[in-house]
Amino acid sequence: MKKSKREHPLFFGLVVLVFLAVLIGISGCGSDPAVVTGSITVPDDYSSIQEAINAAEEGDVIVVKPGKYQGSIDFGGNNITLSSTNPENPEVVAATIIDAGGVNSVVSFKSGETEAAVITGFTITGGSGNLEILEFIIEGEPLEIPSYYGGGIIVLSDSSPTISKNVIVDNVAERGGAILSYNSSPIIIDNTIRDNISTGGGGAIFLASSSATVSNNTVSNNIAGLSGGAIAITGAGDLPSLIEGNTFSNNRADNGGAFSIFESDPEIRNNTVINNSATQGGGGIFMVSSSPTLIANNVTDNIAGSAGGGIAIYFGSEPLLENNTIIGNEANDGGGIAIYFGSAPVITGNTVNDNRARIGGGIEVNEGSNPEITDNDISGNYAEVGGGGLLIHLSEALITGNTIVNNESRREGGGIYLFVDAVAKVFNNVFENNKSISGGAIFVDEGATLELNSTDDNNYSGNVPDDTARN
Numbered sequence: 001m002k003k004s005k006r007e008h009p010l011f012f013g014l015v016v017l018v019f020l021a022v023l024i025g026i027s028g029c030g031s032d033p034a035v036v037t038g039s040i041t042v043p044d045d046y047s048s049i050q051e052a053i054n055a056a057e058e059g060d061v062i063v064v065k066p067g068k069y070q071g072s073i074d075f076g077g078n079n080i081t082l083s084s085t086n087p088e089n090p091e092v093v094a095a096t097i098i099d100a101g102g103v104n105s106v107v108s109f110k111s112g113e114t115e116a117a118v119i120t121g122f123t124i125t126g127g128s129g130n131l132e133i134l135e136f137i138i139e140g141e142p143l144e145i146p147s148y149y150g151g152g153i154i155v156l157s158d159s160s161p162t163i164s165k166n167v168i169v170d171n172v173a174e175r176g177g178a179i180l181s182y183n184s185s186p187i188i189i190d191n192t193i194r195d196n197i198s199t200g201g202g203g204a205i206f207l208a209s210s211s212a213t214v215s216n217n218t219v220s221n222n223i224a225g226l227s228g229g230a231i232a233i234t235g236a237g238d239l240p241s242l243i244e245g246n247t248f249s250n251n252r253a254d255n256g257g258a259f260s261i262f263e264s265d266p267e268i269r270n271n272t273v274i275n276n277s278a279t280q281g282g283g284g285i286f287m288v289s290s291s292p293t294l295i296a297n298n299v300t301d302n303i304a305g306s307a308g309g310g311i312a313i314y315f316g317s318e319p320l321l322e323n324n325t326i327i328g329n330e331a332n333d334g335g336g337i338a339i340y341f342g343s344a345p346v347i348t349g350n351t352v353n354d355n356r357a358r359i360g361g362g363i364e365v366n367e368g369s370n371p372e373i374t375d376n377d378i379s380g381n382y383a384e385v386g387g388g389g390l391l392i393h394l395s396e397a398l399i400t401g402n403t404i405v406n407n408e409s410r411r412e413g414g415g416i417y418l419f420v421d422a423v424a425k426v427f428n429n430v431f432e433n434n435k436s437i438s439g440g441a442i443f444v445d446e447g448a449t450l451e452l453n454s455t456d457d458n459n460y461s462g463n464v465p466d467d468t469a470r471n
Contacts, residue, residue, distance in 0.1 A: 127150070175201050211240070227262075312338045439469035
């Protein structure tokens with residue numbers, strides 16, 4: 001299993017210390033400990049937030065009273081805290097608004113700000129992104145891409161601000177409707193990010209060559225024109241980005257209704273990915289040429305128009321999928337998981353239940369792929385044509401130690417369908433109560449190869465109409 005070099009407990013300890021700095025100065029008015037005062041108050045001391053930022057010194061706290069503040073702001077390298085009067089109070093956050101009025105990014109961190117540059121407790125809206133020319137490495141080649149980046153917040157130049165307890169809503173950009181991080185390490189924690197639009201990638205968040213921490217956010221109803229309705233991740237930072245404890249719901253894109261991962265290896269843990277949709281691949285998660293770690297995520301009720309209702313794994317990707325729950329997803333091919341084009345994931349200890357597709361209700365393996373599928377619960381999946389539990393096509397798969405039960409195909413292969421030059425090593429699995437018109441447990445089509453131990457060590461029970469069949 002891959003491990004991040006980041007020591008997560010210490011890292012989040014730093015986050016806690018930083019955020020405590022936000023909450024200095026308990027107000028004498030009332031007993032709510034979240035109410036903050038500061039060395040500078042807007043609009044009492046300065047009429048605009050930008051004037052207050054320009055006047056602040058290292059470590060200052062700027063407290064902004066409720067109101068609507070028009071225009072964009074730039075931290076300008078100042079490591080200061082910018083806070084509403086009470087970031088813990090949703091009514092205060094809703095009433096303390098920074099509105100760019102459709103011009104530029106609402107908030108900019110572009111001058112190497114550290115974790116001590118904090119924005120907390122605001123509604124951030126009305127941004128349309130900054131026009132920047134940024135260089136991306138695409139298939140090993142550098143490519144400069146001019147675009148409008150980061151509708152709500154833009155983070156550049158190795159900056160690492162702390163973005164916490166904000167509502168980031170109704171922003172638009174070509175890349176990163178709500179937040180764009182490029183070559184930076186922002187801490188994005190405890191925000192609500194909704195109803196943002198990207199015409200390209202990252203309806204809510206776009207992470208490019210970054211080492212970001214995205215934790216405990218609610219990310220919903222965002223749209224990307226191309227990929228990553230909620231979050232698009234590309235390239236590698238000094239450390240893998242950590243995406244942990246978030247809820248991604250009702251986001252949509254062409255590919256990757258919630259996640260799009262391109263040539264990147266983030267750590268994705270303990271997230272809920274639910275009710276997202278893609279017109280093409282990856283209703284929940286879509287990856288290309290990537291090797292992320294996906295552990296203990298709940299990937300539920302997502303829909304893809306083509307392949308991978310829950311997760312689509314494409315073009316030489318080698319992710320680790322461990323202890324995830326992949327339930328109730330739908331696609332044309334690969335209702336739960338679709339594996340394509342020379343990919344070699346390790347899929348272990350997952351629950352793959354009640355997914356639906358035309359072929360490969362639970363898992364589809366296709367086009368020269370080579371997965372290891374071990375110790376999973378693959379149950380209650382349905383395929384209209386073939387492979388209720390799994391379908392293997394033009395690929396080699398190791399299938400060991402799985403529980404493959406109560407899957408159904410209207411045609412062949414209730415449990416597993418091997419089709420056209422498929423090679424499957426099928427050892428030590430349990431096949432129970434799978435159903436099809438032929439090969440209740442396993443159907444082997446002409447040209448496919450089923451490899452069993454010399455004494456078949458799979459356990460078969462109650463499969464209809466038979467355990468194995470060959471064409």
